Amino acid sequence: MNDSIVGFIGFGLIGGSIARALKEINPGNTLIAFNYNINKLGNGLKEALDDKVLDHITYDLNDRFPTCDIIFLCAPVLSNITYLTNLKNMIKPDCIVTDVGSVKGNIHKTVSELGLEHQFIGGHPMAGSEKTGYQNSHSKLLENAYYILTPTEKTPQDKLHKLYEIVSEIGAIPLILEPKEHDNITAAISHVPHIIASGLVNLVKESDDTAEKMRTLAAGGFKDITRIASSSPVMWQNICLTNTESISNVLNQYIACLQDMRNALERKDEDYIYRFFDTASEYRDSIPNKSIGMMKKVFEIYLDIIDEAGAIATIATLLATNRISIKNIGIIHNREFEQGVLRIEFYEEEASVLAVELLKKYRYTVYER
Numbered sequence: 001m002n003d004s005i006v007g008f009i010g011f012g013l014i015g016g017s018i019a020r021a022l023k024e025i026n027p028g029n030t031l032i033a034f035n036y037n038i039n040k041l042g043n044g045l046k047e048a049l050d051d052k053v054l055d056h057i058t059y060d061l062n063d064r065f066p067t068c069d070i071i072f073l074c075a076p077v078l079s080n081i082t083y084l085t086n087l088k089n090m091i092k093p094d095c096i097v098t099d100v101g102s103v104k105g106n107i108h109k110t111v112s113e114l115g116l117e118h119q120f121i122g123g124h125p126m127a128g129s130e131k132t133g134y135q136n137s138h139s140k141l142l143e144n145a146y147y148i149l150t151p152t153e154k155t156p157q158d159k160l161h162k163l164y165e166i167v168s169e170i171g172a173i174p175l176i177l178e179p180k181e182h183d184n185i186t187a188a189i190s191h192v193p194h195i196i197a198s199g200l201v202n203l204v205k206e207s208d209d210t211a212e213k214m215r216t217l218a219a220g221g222f223k224d225i226t227r228i229a230s231s232s233p234v235m236w237q238n239i240c241l242t243n244t245e246s247i248s249n250v251l252n253q254y255i256a257c258l259q260d261m262r263n264a265l266e267r268k269d270e271d272y273i274y275r276f277f278d279t280a281s282e283y284r285d286s287i288p289n290k291s292i293g294m295m296k297k298v299f300e301i302y303l304d305i306i307d308e309a310g311a312i313a314t315i316a317t318l319l320a321t322n323r324i325s326i327k328n329i330g331i332i333h334n335r336e337f338e339q340g341v342l343r344i345e346f347y348e349e350e351a352s353v354l355a356v357e358l359l360k361k362y363r364y365t366v367y368e369r
């Protein structure tokens with residue numbers, strides 16, 4: 001990527017991660033971020049300036065955005081759309097405007113209404129986290145993840161080529177789709193799963209007794225399927241309000257599937273119940289997970305820790321002071337580790353190798369798998 005002026009509107013987990021990666025691949029890039037309200041932003045922008053990830057921050061779009069070669073819209077999907085009108089009147093003719101939003105149909109509709117098809121290319125990285133904000137961003141967040149691009153019919157080839165290259169340079173895998181197809185796919189593999197996870201958590205919350213036994217006993221299975229229920233409510237509210245039709249269709253299919261299962265339970269239909277789990281297990285196992293093909297690699301280690309207050313904080317501090325970044329940390333319980341172990345996930349193999357060395361030096365028992 002040649003030295004470019006890159007603007008970000010909205011600067012949280014995804015904007016921050018793209019900015020970090022762009023600065024890493026070419027420190028000659030000039031990165032600018034805008035946010036509408038300093039109070040709602042926390043200190044993310046200021047931190048990014050201090051980290052030298054950003055070169056400038058601004059609270060006025062007219063400031064510097066007219067000079068941008070590429071602009072990433074990285075706010076919730078409904079907010080992203082509101083910036084297109086302003087941008088149309090200020091950007092350079094060769095500026096590429098792209099977004100990272102989880103829904104594509106709605107933004108493309110506004111783009112064609114505004115006649116911005118020559119400059120806009122939709123984008124959606126298929127990676128992320130339940131965490132929000134620049135503080136949780138990482139230059140490797142999108143590495144090995146598919147990054148969907150939705151050009152318009154009028155997108156010039158040179159602009160598409162440039163964005164394709166940028167996506168590849170940050171380590172992601174570009175994949176071109178039609179907006180409608182994108183929205184149908186993501187409804188099934190991302191949007192409805194988030195509704196299911198949050199619905200399940202709400203169900204348990206409402207069913208629990210005053211002693212909160214369900215909350216206390218919630219273990220691996222419940223936690224595995226509901227991690228994403230901790231995601232940003234605003235982000236998911238925006239997604240549900242914009243991909244409504246596709247989400248509704250998939251939800252109807254899912255409701256029918258649950259009803260079929262309930263009927264099978266009432267009939268005590270052994271075959272149906274067995275096939276339900278067997279089919280799912282076989283298909284789930286066929287989805288590449290660890291270091292296979294082009295999918296995201298998982299770098300994780302497990303260690304025994306003493307069950308006392310502050311034990312996790314001690315390890316997190318030890319790793320942080322040695323500049324080892326953690327992607328995820330938490331106690332897990334399963335059949336393999338009946339007593340419970342601490343699972344730490346890293347962004348890079350190098351970080352996991354350094355962490356193992358360090359933790360062994362401090363006499364922790366570490367398991368690698």
Ligand SMILES: NC(=O)c1ccc[n+]([C@@H]2O[C@H](COP(=O)([O-])OP(=O)(O)OC[C@H]3O[C@@H](n4cnc5c(N)ncnc54)[C@H](O)[C@@H]3O)[C@@H](O)[C@H]2O)c1
Nearest residue numbers: 010011012013014036075076077079101102128129132133
């Ligand atoms: N989190 C994920 O897993 C994930 C993955 C892929 C794509 N996305 C998409 O990326 C976008 C950003 O999500 P995120 O995870 O970075 O969320 P985030 O909450 O970490 O960041 C969002 C940022 O947008 C800012 N913002 C909110 N409203 C704004 C407005 N009106 N104007 C300007 N800034 C505004 C917030 O202050 C924050 O800095 C969303 O559109 C989401 O659909 C998220």
Ligand SMILES: O=C(O)C(=O)C[C@]1(C(=O)O)C=C[C@@H](O)C=C1
Nearest residue numbers: 102125126127128129130190228
């Ligand atoms: O890993 C997570 O926490 C995510 O939810 C990431 C996830 C998803 O897989 O559904 C969330 C929203 C996106 O638009 C893309 C990725």
